[in-house]
Amino acid sequence: MTRISARGIDFGAIRTDFSLTADFPPRAVAEAESAVDRFAAERADRTDLALVTIDPPTSMDLDQALHLERTPTGFVLHYAIADVGAVVVPGGGLDAEVRRRGQTFYLPDGSLPLHPRVMSEGAVSLLPDLVRPAALWRIELDERAEPVSVEVTRALVRSVARFDYAGVQADSESGSLHPSIAALPEFGKLRLASAIDRGAIELKLPEQEVVGDGDGWRLELQPRTEADDWNAEVSLLTGMCAAQLMIDAGIGLLRTLPAPAxxxxxxxxxxxxxxxxxxxxxxxxxxxxxxxxxxxxxxxxxxxxxxSLLRGAGYAAFDGEVPELVTHSGIGAPYAHVTAPLRRLSDRFSTEVCLAVCAGTPVPQWVREALPSLSDLMRGSDTLANKVDRACVDLTEATLLAGREGEVFEAVVLRGVDGKREAEVFAPQATVIGKCLGDPPEGEAVSVRLVQADVAERTVKFGYPATASGSQT
Known part of the structure; x- marks a missing residue:
């Protein structure tokens, strides 16, 4: 299959359109550069744990490090999360800027981080061979990899190695996984089976990713290995445990999704x-x-x-009365974000709740005061992030196909016309998903003709059948 790529794509225009900037106010930068661990005297030294990280190869903002041990009765998971709450001063300039941003925004030509890079890719990132402050989860599990005990405490940790998903997959297939994650395949498969038992709904759709191609860009389907799924189950498990801690305590922030209609x-x-x-x-x-x-x-x-089954996702903040909806139907259980505080605002606050609950101490007042506003902040940030992601893909699709109007592409019809929407097709040769005029048969492989590739409007349209007259239907 011929690979299609394009030069000269200006993602800066998307930054402008959505008012995104990598620059931080001077006060926020100064606070990040001078940040100190406010809980240094309270931390347990757990640098004895041989933690490892699993992230994309180019990532520097490493939130998570894990150590998974197989025991006679099941598993013990240690999961270290960068302790952002210990270094961001509540009510300070950095705190205000982070709340404004909500999360890290990822564009093909670079990220717009939630925190200044001196912090997110330096002083707090769980980079290998460096001692770092962390919120350290310890989750004991039975033979079916179901949790039987959970706690999170502040600790000093050190990652001993960093891996990426492809490397972990290759090591698993060759039987040479690092000892700290040798049990990950067994654990991951058990947790995936548990997800089915819970009624979790996972959609495996072709996810488009804009990647560099020499001095140009192309679209690829995001590669996903078993190792991706196993590692995701570690974060999902931790988020589920965090949610239950908060529900039991009557205070927290949950990620929710109603049951399908x-x-x-x-x-x-x-x-x-x-x-x-x-x-x-x-x-x-x-x-x-x-x-x-x-x-x-x-x-x-x-x-x-x-x-259509996974609509209505939101956040539920509570302090006292637990909300009626506490579950996330995509996961099949209550769930909370706690594992990516360098990249997502909500995780810092949810982690502080869990730390206080496990320590038997009051939840900090600055957390309680922030909870009511976090739902709207995160919803707005998520919406913006989705729009930015979509705009980058749409711009790349249109640029890749501009000037090729009239060409015929083989495609799969993902959606037919139902009176409420246009048909939608996936053209693997270009890794493009676009609207399709006409009435193509849903679920079939068809030939379609490119009708429109408008870079200014970031739109692509095909026509069916793949004839000059049919393309104008």
């Missing part, structure tokens, strides 16, 4: 039937989706249609 599940069953898929009545939707053969046209259609 009955009509959405019924519509998905109808789509499965139209595609000739066998979906027994007694099989839950999450189990059905998890069992689909990956990368087939029918599976891509089902995963696209299943996005």
């Amino acid at each position: 009955a009509g959405a599940v019924a519509a998905l069953r109808k789509a499965a039937s139209a595609l000739g898929m066998d979906w027994p009545t007694q099989v839950p939707v999450g189990e059905f989706l998890a069992g689909l053969e990956p990368n087939t046209p029918a599976t891509l259609v089902m995963m696209t249609e299943a996005t």
Whole structure:
């Protein structure tokens, strides 16, 4: 397959459109440069733990390091999280700027960090062979990798090695995993099975990623290995444990998602039937989706249609009365963000709640005062991040295909016309997902003709059938 790439894509225009900047106010920078560990005298020394990190190869803002031990009765997970709450002064200039940003924004030509890089990629990042302050989770699990005890404390830790997902996958296949994560495959598979049992709904859609290609850019589908899934289960487990701690204590911040509407599940069953898929009545939707053969046209259609199940995500802050909705239906359990404080605002506050609950001390007043505003702050930040991601992909798609109007592409029809939306197709040759005029048959491989690639508007449209007249339907 011919790889399509393009030069001269200006992602700076997207920064301008969304008022994004990498610059921090001088006061925030000064506080980051002079930050000190406010809890240095209270920390346990756990540099004896041979923690390791697993991140993308170029990442420098390392939030997490893990050590997983197989025991006669199950597993013991130690999960160190960068202790941002110990170095950001509540009410200071950096605190104010971080609350304004909400999270790190990632663009193909560079990130716009939540914290100044001197902190997020330096003094607080869990880089290898450096002693760092951390919130250290200890989770004991049984033979089925279900938690039986949970605690989080402040500690000094040291990562002994950094890995990336591809390397962990290769080491797993060759039987040469680092001792600190030798149990990760077994743990990960048990946790994935647990997710199905809980009714979790995971969508495996083609996720487009803009990547550098020499002096140009191209689109790729994000590679995902088993190691990605195993590592994700570590964070998910920790977030689930954190959520339960907060629910039991009656204070915290949860990530929530309501159960799918009955009509959405019924519509998905109808789509499965139209595609000739066998979906027994007694099989839950999450189990059905998890069992689909990956990368087939029918599976891509089902995963696209299943996005209708995961609508209404939000945050629930509470201090006293626990909200009615505490679960995240995509995960099948209560869940909270606590594992990425260098990159996401909410995690710092949720971690402070969990630390106080485990220590039997009052939750800090600055946390209690912030909780009511965090739901709206994070919702707004998430919305902006999604728009930025989409704009980068849309701009790349349009630039890659500009000037090629009239060419024919092979594609899979992800969505048909239903009266409320245009059809949508996925063209693997260009790794492009675009609207399609006409009435292409859902779930089938078809030929489509490129009708429009507008760089200024960041839009791409195809036409079906792949004829000059059909493309204008």
